[in-house]
Amino acid sequence: MPIYNAPLADMKFILNDVFKAEQFWQANENLAHVDAATAEAILEEMAKFAQNVTLPINRTGDEEGATYNNGAVTTPAGFKEAFKQYAEGGWIGLGADEEWGGQGMPKMLTVLADEMLFATNPSFMLYPLLSVGAGMALNSYASQEQKETYLPKIYSGEWSGTMCLTEPHAGTDLGIIKTKAERNEDGTYNITGTKIFITGGDHDLAENIIHLVLAKTPDAPAGSRGISLFIVPKFIVNTDGSLGERNTAGPGSIEHKMGIKASATCVMNFDAAKGYLVGNENEGLAAMFVMMNYERLSMGIQGLGASEYAYQNAAQYATDRLQGRSATGAKSPQKPADSILVHGDVRRMLLNVRANNEASRAFAVYVGQQLDITKFSTDAEAVQKANNRVALLTPIAKAYLTDTAFQATLDAQMVFGGHGYIREWGMEQCIRDLRIAQIYEGTNGVQSQDLIGRKTIKCNGEYIAEYIEEIRDFANDLDSDLNYIKDATLDAATELEVITQTVLERAKENPDYANAAAVDYLHAVGLLSFSYMFAKIAKAANAKSGEFYQNKLSLVNYFIQRILPDLNTRIARIKVTSDTVMSFSEDYFTNQS
Amino acid sequence: MPIYNAPLADMKFILNDVFKAEQFWQANENLAHVDAATAEAILEEMAKFAQNVTLPINRTGDEEGATYNNGAVTTPAGFKEAFKQYAEGGWIGLGADEEWGGQGMPKMLTVLADEMLFATNPSFMLYPLLSVGAGMALNSYASQEQKETYLPKIYSGEWSGTMCLTEPHAGTDLGIIKTKAERNEDGTYNITGTKIFITGGDHDLAENIIHLVLAKTPDAPAGSRGISLFIVPKFIVNTDGSLGERNTAGPGSIEHKMGIKASATCVMNFDAAKGYLVGNENEGLAAMFVMMNYERLSMGIQGLGASEYAYQNAAQYATDRLQGRSATGAKSPQKPADSILVHGDVRRMLLNVRANNEASRAFAVYVGQQLDITKFSTDAEAVQKANNRVALLTPIAKAYLTDTAFQATLDAQMVFGGHGYIREWGMEQCIRDLRIAQIYEGTNGVQSQDLIGRKTIKCNGEYIAEYIEEIRDFANDLDSDLNYIKDATLDAATELEVITQTVLERAKENPDYANAAAVDYLHAVGLLSFSYMFAKIAKAANAKSGEFYQNKLSLVNYFIQRILPDLNTRIARIKVTSDTVMSFSEDYFTNQS
Structure with missing residues (x-):
């Protein structure tokens, strides 16, 4: 039976010591209602929920899966009760505005709450996640009346939300979607088309489902400039807020997938379904991107959660498993064999995972803080700077954090040997469930292009350049006893500065260049970012004494010595011209002879 | 529906042009019965079998799985018929001695036949694979009478074989197994104990199953020097060769796994089961390693097969999928979008996979050739040299080829975007089925230690050192128009030479050092090996003209530019001291605060 203990000590260290969150909150009038004690209480409550409610239905949810029958989706046993409890605890609106029934908590905090849910039950987490994303898009672009109608119900969990973008022929390339929106005389629209891969497109957790649907009006411009966003409720909402007739929008089937089997991934059919325009015609993509960017950071948190869960289980297994002897002589001579923790290679795998978790967690809080600045700060310059930073780091949060987390879960599975391949230990589900995070909400390749x-x-x-400047300023300020991380970070910053110049020049000369170099560039920026996070961790740990903090510094050293060297390979690959990939004819790829 | 077309053109290129196999066979009197035409005919027949028989039952086998009921295992629909056809085609004994009903074909050829089966149905392939491995162990260590009793039946497919090593508490560390073997007065033994993870431990494909079981006699020395090997048939074989009573050996259950679900992975209970000693008491491990080493190369072939299958499907998908436009202007302006092959990043992923396949295939044939020398050559010095080479390269074949293949299948899945995560496209099964190859027959971490x-x-x-010398001699001989691969290979050889010295020195100073550096060292030797294989491919391609050969050279260039740079990272990591991992206390790993 897999275990999970919320890493509260580390979360508190990141919030309190690394980011001095309380000071940050108290210095901002819009966040002054949050203090460290409140934050810790929230994390402790969420830890209980994750450990006691979502963890126990993770494996059973995978075994049973979401099921589709006669036009309706049923979630696995326990999901309904868990969702009710989650909603009643006010968790859906944890980060939402109080005006709409939310708790107004900063993103710096909600990322940590989300981590616990993703760690214990990613399939479950996707249901409220989509609600929150839909809420954000509506909050930014919907009319006051629409907000009043939908937001309180979404945050209370009575209703849920979806995002309907992808069509069978159109995934990344939304400009070619075919779903039609025809305006009725009363100002509503008839929405007709098929959407696929719709997470939570149908389920039995909420009374109503509010679909946010991208579609094209008949006279819309071609491509992505002609996309509008519509609210299409499963049940039409009467003017008094009660539920009216069933809309002609519903699931045609659900997908059978590698993982997240308890999350219903629906084919959605819209058959002249009644829709309500959000914002203006042809401006739908911007609204959808509010939601999408939120989800993208969340996918990174999905990675972090899975990696933490994998770590804890692998570390426990390694401690319990007796096999072989230490190279320096038996460590437990009274036992038939030593624990496999005596083997450097087992430690290497576990430390890869743990280093990933601690850097990812810091990075998630860092990006959360930047988002909080964009939302709560009254300093226009700070907001602008934070907006740029969020723009730059959203693809890192989504793609780098899921790429490294996926590798981490593989390492954790390998610690188990053959047992890692067996369902009962939970590792194989963890990997299957996580793999989608590298793919959905724009593949990691697409993130890299972005x-x-x-x-x-x-x-x-x-x-x-702005980011590198911030990193340099921070690193230069470190005490000399932290030279190992200071130098490594400054070197990485310079490497990135130089290679970015190469990228800018090459891209001018050759339009094909950037696409082929993109993934390696993303990983290079990711490695720099982790270096920066470990510099922050090192500074905070160095200011304290005790084993907990000493171990942080040892992990920083591990990162520099054994993970950061990958930057060399990434830089070498970014320098390669695109001829290496573009010189092959299209026929080559399917032609064997 | 996933596709597969056996890569016969490439297989023939590797055999005929790169390794000049016919010359090699004809120069050896024990292999003079093999010529290129025979080899090609065999490959063409196997291609038909793989495409028409095993491919169609791959997905259904995964859906249905092997099932356990009332002490017996049933294989999925179609497996029985396929196994019968496979056996009747003489495929089980393809590489076995003619004396026992085999076809006496060289390993250089059988690796390619195996690749096709692993590509189309790894679960199926494991059944005959274990038979062949058991046959090899018996052929090397069993008595003449035992050989006569068991080998012809195994190669005809009437009976099958297993290897029973692992116990619940003992996987890598076989020295602590508990299964007992008590000698009876008639010279047979009573075998008592529980084995786990036994592939093909029970099934309905053959009349009898010959278990090769490791056990300890009561007075055996402690540890791995006290392990004996026993034949434990499912049904006792009468003196006339007919089947007698059911032995007290059978499955207690089967495992529920991440993949290879059609392959029965059994918990086996031996309850004073009748066993027959193979060879001498306490010398069982050597016999089992004959089988194990064979399986280890096979696992590499499993990787290659999966990677080839993944490549073909991803390349076809990329060709068919229209999404976005080329950065240099629309390539198919008449269509709503270009094929995703216009994107450098998609090509990068496909070329990673294809480069892996071509290098892996050459490497498998190269190791096959070395094994053929050990078996068929009459030149004692050549045999000794080949034995050393096989010893060195078996862990590379097992671990490096499966590590790179697993990454390759992930790349291939990513080409599909969201569709890669959906069961019907076959990619997710391919990944689940392949993952075990990195784990079983000794994890890739254990291979690295070896x-x-x-x-x-x-x-x-x-x-x-001998290997590097061979590589240097070969590279130095290359024409100057192949300087790009020549220089890269010579540089890699020097890097390995230098870092090996570091390894030898460090290992003397610190017994913990090697364990922590092992996986990176294995990958470094793997990269050198692929470099060597591409040097061989380049030489052969350069001697010919035409697009097929030109493309080989372009792929060589791709490897050097975009894959080989990982050697830098590996070398940097090998240089790191083991303090980075050993300095943490054992408690650290499970302690969060």
């Missing part, structure tokens, strides 16, 4: 293209080349490297 | 320990430090680097 980073190197829109976030770097398009602004002529301005965002990354 | 390479750096027994195969390198123990012989003071002699094996790797």
